[in-house]
Structures are given as C-alpha cells and as structure tokens.
Amino acid sequence: MGGGEFAELRAFMMIAETRSFREAAGRLGVTPSALSRTIKRLEGRLGHRLLNRTTRSVSPTEAGQLLYARLLPAVASLEEAVDDTLARRGDATGTVRLNLPRLAAEVLLMPRLAEFAALHPGIHLDIVLDDALSDVIGSGSDAGIRPQEMLEKDMIAVRLTPPFRNTVVGTPGYLAKHGVPQSPQDLKRHLCINYRWADSRQPYRWPFGGPDGPFEINVEGPFSVNDTGLLKEAALSGTGLACLSEPMVALHVVRGELVEVLEPWSKRYAGFFLYHPSRRQTPPALRALIMFLTESQASRGPAAPG
Structure with a gap:
C-alpha cells in the first residue's frame, strides 16, 4: 500500500x-x-x-x-506501535494521576521511582495511596493498581505481578509467649491486630482457604488500624498477629523478624493489575508508565518492601 x-x-x-x-x-x-x-x-x-x-x-x-x-x-x-516507540524515547510529557494501595506502592512503584523519573523527565506522577480501594476513575485518577479480584468492569487490565498469598505473621517473641496457632480457629485465643477499611466501621475479616473452599473469620485484639504500614509495624513490635500480603512481609520473614503461621490455610490472590479506561485513548504519559512497569516487572520481579 x-x-x-x-x-x-x-x-x-x-x-x-x-x-x-x-x-x-x-x-x-x-x-x-x-x-x-x-x-x-x-x-x-x-x-x-x-x-x-x-x-x-x-x-x-x-x-x-x-x-x-x-x-x-x-x-x-498502528497507533499503539507508534505510541510505544515514542514512549520508549522518553519524549512523553504530562501528568499521570495513579491510585493504588500502599502495598502496591511499596512493592511496585517506590523502588523504581528514581529510574522512571530519569527515563521520563517530562512526566509528573501524582500518586494517591488508597487502601480503601475506592472508585479509581470516579475519583479523578487516570489509572489504578488493584488486585485482579477488585478490578472495575469494562477496563483495560495489564498484569503487573504474579499471584501472591495473604499470610498471618507474628514475631518469634510473640509466638514463644503465646504459642503457634495450628488452625484459623485457634486465632480466637490470640491477640490479633485488626485492619479496618478507611470508609468502614467494620474490621477486616481475615480470609483463608481450605479443602472446602475459601472462608473468612472475625478476629479480636488490642487495637485496629486503617493503614497497612502501621499494621506491619505493629506486628514487628510483637503486639500480636497480623494478616498481611506475602510481598509486604517477605523480607522480614527472610530476616527472621517475622514468622509465618497457618501457611496451609493461606488464601491465594491473582496478583496486581494496572487498569485504565480505553486503549485507543491512552495518553502518551500513561502509556510510558505502563510500559515501564510491565518491562521492569518482567526483568526484575516485584521488589520486597523494607
């Protein structure tokens, strides 16, 4: 032609x-x-x-x-091919408002912000931490990062991480004093640090998987928080057991600061995805961010937060 x-x-x-x-x-x-x-x-x-x-x-x-x-x-x-080529050149400009939970920020974004800024000096990232997992587009964001189970309908979704598990953890000191739970039902006799969604008065029900399928239980403890970072710090202080995503505690488990319990009952999630409204209308700045995250994940894998 x-x-x-x-x-x-x-x-x-x-x-x-x-x-x-x-x-x-x-x-x-x-x-x-x-x-x-x-x-x-x-x-x-x-x-x-x-x-x-x-x-x-x-x-x-x-x-x-x-x-x-x-x-x-x-x-x-053809448009996508041209946009991809331009995005790789680092010429994209503009602001990208990105809504994501703290875990996704710690694992996917924060370890690589300096590299992205160096590759794309014309792009301004407006980062909104949102553990309540609110409506991304309705809140005025250009894109969001969510677990696959919480993606909004009719969106373009791009996988960023492999599947991961929820895990229950405590310090060696706490477990030596209070014992190691052998089943989720044993948590009734433990101090459990509750997580509460920012827009809810109800505490988070801890999710588990079993031979009869997934189930959830209510736990009790000395206090509740609505921030996963504080939740992790409370667990590290030895206050009690906490239910957190595997990537958030992996490094602390390797260091011996936290110990995973109830591993056979851990619930598995499909992983984090970035999603946005329309492929044909994707702004160059957002396309550059998507390409950076997907390519860096493919080459390095998710970073463990400290």
Whole structure:
C-alpha cells in the first residue's frame, strides 16, 4: 500500500468517526473540498460508495461500515506501535494521576521511582495511596493498581505481578509467649491486630482457604488500624498477629523478624493489575508508565518492601 492510499483510508476513518467533512478536515489540516476529492478517489478505486452525504450530515454506507470495522483494529494497532516507540524515547510529557494501595506502592512503584523519573523527565506522577480501594476513575485518577479480584468492569487490565498469598505473621517473641496457632480457629485465643477499611466501621475479616473452599473469620485484639504500614509495624513490635500480603512481609520473614503461621490455610490472590479506561485513548504519559512497569516487572520481579 502506497502512502497516498493510506492517506485516503485515514481520511475516510476520520470522516466516519466525526460524521463531518468540516471537522475531519480541520483535524487533518486540509480543506473540506480537498478532503471530498480524496474520498471520491478512494470510492472510485474501491468501486463502492462509502459515505452517504446530505447538506446536514455524513454517515457510512453499508460498504463504508464494513470497511471501517475492518480498518479499526489495524489502525489501533498502528497507533499503539507508534505510541510505544515514542514512549520508549522518553519524549512523553504530562501528568499521570495513579491510585493504588500502599502495598502496591511499596512493592511496585517506590523502588523504581528514581529510574522512571530519569527515563521520563517530562512526566509528573501524582500518586494517591488508597487502601480503601475506592472508585479509581470516579475519583479523578487516570489509572489504578488493584488486585485482579477488585478490578472495575469494562477496563483495560495489564498484569503487573504474579499471584501472591495473604499470610498471618507474628514475631518469634510473640509466638514463644503465646504459642503457634495450628488452625484459623485457634486465632480466637490470640491477640490479633485488626485492619479496618478507611470508609468502614467494620474490621477486616481475615480470609483463608481450605479443602472446602475459601472462608473468612472475625478476629479480636488490642487495637485496629486503617493503614497497612502501621499494621506491619505493629506486628514487628510483637503486639500480636497480623494478616498481611506475602510481598509486604517477605523480607522480614527472610530476616527472621517475622514468622509465618497457618501457611496451609493461606488464601491465594491473582496478583496486581494496572487498569485504565480505553486503549485507543491512552495518553502518551500513561502509556510510558505502563510500559515501564510491565518491562521492569518482567526483568526484575516485584521488589520486597523494607
């Protein structure tokens, strides 16, 4: 396909989307009369009338609708390829408002912020920590990071991490004093540090998996917090047992500062995904962030928070 033929198809796509010769011409930087001649050449070459024209409106004919449907994925793929190339150059500019829970920030974002800033000096990240997992788009964010189980419908989702588990942990000192629980039911005899969603008065029910399927239990303890960072610090202080995501405590378990208990009952989650409204409307700055996170995860894996 020559450049002229591609330009004709691009002109047709623009008219089909805007339903206006004048608006399409403005977007393409040509006059309406020149655009009309372009469409006539395309129709003559294909042997089909592609557009119904009246003095007030423009709409695709049946042949035009079929052509548009066939062209749409191809054009989207070309646009994506061009955008990906530009994103890798570091030329993208703009602000990306990203909503994510603290765990995702600690594991995925914070260890690599300096590298991203160096690669993309024209992008400003507006980071919103949100353990309440509120409506990302409704809150004015461009994208969100969530566990797959909490993704909003009709969104483009991009995997960022492999699956991970929820885990119950305590310090060696706490377990030496209070004993090691052998089943989730034993937690009734332990001091458990509750987590409470920021927008709820109800404490978090600890999730588990078993031979009969997943289940949840209520636990009791000396206090509740609505911040996972404080929850981890409380567990590290020896106050009691805490239920936290595996990536958040992995380094502390390796160091011997925390001990995992009830491992056979750990509930498994599908992992973290970044999601946003529409692939075709993805701003270059957001596309650059998505590419950076997916490529860095593929090469390094998730970083363990300290």
